[in-house]
Every structure is written in structure tokens, then in C-alpha cells.
Amino acid sequence: MAEPALPRGTFVLAVNPRAGRGRALAEAHRAADLLRTGGDDAVVLSAADLDTLVTMVRDRLRAAALSIRALVVVGGDGMVQAGLGVLVELAEQGVEIPLGVVPCGTGNDLARHLSVPLRDPVGAAGRILRRLDDPVPRRLDVGRVRFPDGRTRCFGTALCAGFDAVVNERANRWPRLTGPGTYLLAVLVEIVRLRTVAYRLEVEDAAGRCRPEDRAGVLLNVANTSSIGGGLPVVPGAREDDGLLELFTVAPLGRAKFLVLFPRLFSGRHVALPSVRIEQVRSVRVAAPGVTAYADGERLGPLPVRVDVLPAAVRILA
Structure with a gap:
């Protein structure tokens, strides 16, 4: 035998x-x-x-x-x-x-x-x-988050550091709910506390040029892939293998205008709005008082952080 x-x-x-x-x-x-x-x-x-x-x-x-x-x-x-x-x-x-x-x-x-x-x-x-x-x-770029104390974390989808992070924290308190409906409900709960954040950025753009910038906004996202929150395509054109990240921000908005913007996130039509800014970057340092960063839906810690990309870091079987 x-x-x-x-x-x-x-x-x-x-x-x-x-x-x-x-x-x-x-x-x-x-x-x-x-x-x-x-x-x-x-x-x-x-x-x-x-x-x-x-x-x-x-x-x-x-x-x-x-x-x-x-x-x-x-x-x-x-x-x-x-x-x-x-x-x-x-x-x-x-x-x-x-x-x-x-x-x-x-x-x-x-x-x-x-x-x-x-x-x-x-x-x-x-x-x-x-x-x-x-x-x-097929290769996957990986985002890397570096903290001032030397800690690092990797992420696959996006880092959030604005209203989107607050919503993420709220959604994580509801483990019995899943998918984009959880995110939508968390938005409706947190919208009453919508606030403008004063960000201090240090951006290295796609061409390798570096610049400091003060930018106010209600949303800030450093994305490797296209969606967050169970399918919301905040950066619909993002690619996972281009060696770059997408810096997504939304300028200060009142609650009424934000509620007009939010439904467009489900279809990607928000990218045409004047309050929305998307740019490709190699890295960005993000600082703001009282803001906690999230990535891949997980709580990372308070700002400041530096985010960069590890191009083609992992082979992905997908």
C-alpha cells in the first residue's frame, strides 16, 4: 500500500x-x-x-x-x-x-x-x-503610523483623525451591529457634536516635495484603499499598489451642510464638492489637540502621528 x-x-x-x-x-x-x-x-x-x-x-x-x-x-x-x-x-x-x-x-x-x-x-x-x-x-501597499514614543502600527485601509474617528469609536460600542448601517447610525448620533479641528500638517507630496500647512476641517483621512465604515467610498479612486496614500479632508461645515454631504459618500459623488480635497502623498504628519487616531477601525492613540507608505510591502492573495 x-x-x-x-x-x-x-x-x-x-x-x-x-x-x-x-x-x-x-x-x-x-x-x-x-x-x-x-x-x-x-x-x-x-x-x-x-x-x-x-x-x-x-x-x-x-x-x-x-x-x-x-x-x-x-x-x-x-x-x-x-x-x-x-x-x-x-x-x-x-x-x-x-x-x-x-x-x-x-x-x-x-x-x-x-x-x-x-x-x-x-x-x-x-x-x-x-x-x-x-x-x-499582486502586491499590497501598507500604511505605517509612527508615534512620537517610537511605536509603530501598520494598516491596510485608512487612518481616520476627525469626525470619522469619533464615529468609528461610537460604532465600536455596538458590536451586535455590522456593516454601513452601523456607521450611518453612529453619524446620526455624533452629528450634534460636530466640530472643526485645527490640523497642523507636514505633507510630502507625490513628487517628494515637503511643506508645512495649517488646515481646518471636520474630516481627515489618510487612505491606502477606497472605503471605510463598511463600504463608504471616501476615496473611490484609491489604489492599493501605487506606492502612495490619499490625503482626504473636508473643510469646515455646519451640521446642515454636512448632512447634505454625507449621503453622497455612499456613491462617491462627494469628490466633486468644493469642500472636499483629495491629494496623493508619500507621507504626512498630522497634529491636532484632543484628537484620537483610528486605523482599520481600531483605536491607535492620540495625535500627533506620522503616516507613510511601505510600497508593495506584502503579497496579497486576492
Whole structure:
């Protein structure tokens, strides 16, 4: 009798067990079953808290880097952010491991941008398998946030540092709600506290020219991809592989005018409004009193921060 074939490699699936109202762990195992059909193994890693999970993933990838086919994150954009942080760290050490995404979170904005099937773990896993042998691998730029104390965080979608961050914080308090409806409801709750923020910016534009600038606004977003909040295309023309970020700001508006602008965000028609400004940048330092930055829906910390881009930092199986 012939011996069974040994696995060619291993997919490591990192799952946030609380994502998708508790569905994520079951969906991770469904995705793992499909990933094994090509002759590879698939290991599902989960933990009660994110720090423990990140440590488990990092140790597993380091210990068996040569046999890892991909890191597959199962969850929302916050889970993707954690995975990107590990992969960027390993890439800096000369170890490259591709990233796959099985979306199972609230926003899933990176998955939306990359056209990964939503609410379909088997379809998402099938996409990963088909992209393994692409002759021209797809690359993902990664945003990097640097704090004055030396801490850094990576992100895949966008950093928010205005009304959008306040809304994000409100939406995160409602874990039972998902998708753009959560974001819309949070907007309606927070609109009564809409305020203008006085930003101090240091911008390096796409041509490498640097300038300081004072800019007042109600929204500020440094975007790597097109949407936030579960599908709101704030920067509909953003590309994930152009080596640049998009600095998106909205000038001071009263509540009435803001409520006129907001519905246009759902279709991308806001970009034509005179209050909206979008420009490509290589990096930007953002400072403002009393403002907390968010990225990929996760709370990062108070401004100031410097945001730059790591071009083509991660291979993405999407």
C-alpha cells in the first residue's frame, strides 16, 4: 500500500473568535477544509485576546517559515491589521509570506476593495488557492503610523483623525451591529457634536516635495484603499499598489451642510464638492489637540502621528 502523500506546505489561519458574532471560528474551519484540498495542510489558530493570538501567529510563522504557504486572517479589518503587522515585521527580517483574507467582521473594507467574496468563507478560500500560482503576484501597499514614543502600527485601509474617528469609536460600542448601517447610525448620533479641528500638517507630496500647512476641517483621512465604515467610498479612486496614500479632508461645515454631504459618500459623488480635497502623498504628519487616531477601525492613540507608505510591502492573495 502506498504511503499517503505528505502536505506540500501549511496555511496558517488566524481567527478572531468574536468576529462575525461568533461565526468566525466555524468559518475558519470551513475555509481550512477547502485549503487542504490542494494537498496542503491548514492550521487554525485562535486565542481569547488579540495580543496572545499575534504572539502565537508570529511564533508559528517564524518556526516554519519555509513551509508556510500563506497567512490567512479570518475576521474584520482589525484582524487584517494585526496580520499585516506580523508580515511586515517578518519581511524586514527577509522572510516573505503571502496574505489571504477570509472576511468575517463589521467593515471588511480591505476585502471589499480587493473584491474578496463576503459572507462566503469557501469562496474566499477558493480565491486564495487560485492566486497562489499567479505569474505576476499582486502586491499590497501598507500604511505605517509612527508615534512620537517610537511605536509603530501598520494598516491596510485608512487612518481616520476627525469626525470619522469619533464615529468609528461610537460604532465600536455596538458590536451586535455590522456593516454601513452601523456607521450611518453612529453619524446620526455624533452629528450634534460636530466640530472643526485645527490640523497642523507636514505633507510630502507625490513628487517628494515637503511643506508645512495649517488646515481646518471636520474630516481627515489618510487612505491606502477606497472605503471605510463598511463600504463608504471616501476615496473611490484609491489604489492599493501605487506606492502612495490619499490625503482626504473636508473643510469646515455646519451640521446642515454636512448632512447634505454625507449621503453622497455612499456613491462617491462627494469628490466633486468644493469642500472636499483629495491629494496623493508619500507621507504626512498630522497634529491636532484632543484628537484620537483610528486605523482599520481600531483605536491607535492620540495625535500627533506620522503616516507613510511601505510600497508593495506584502503579497496579497486576492
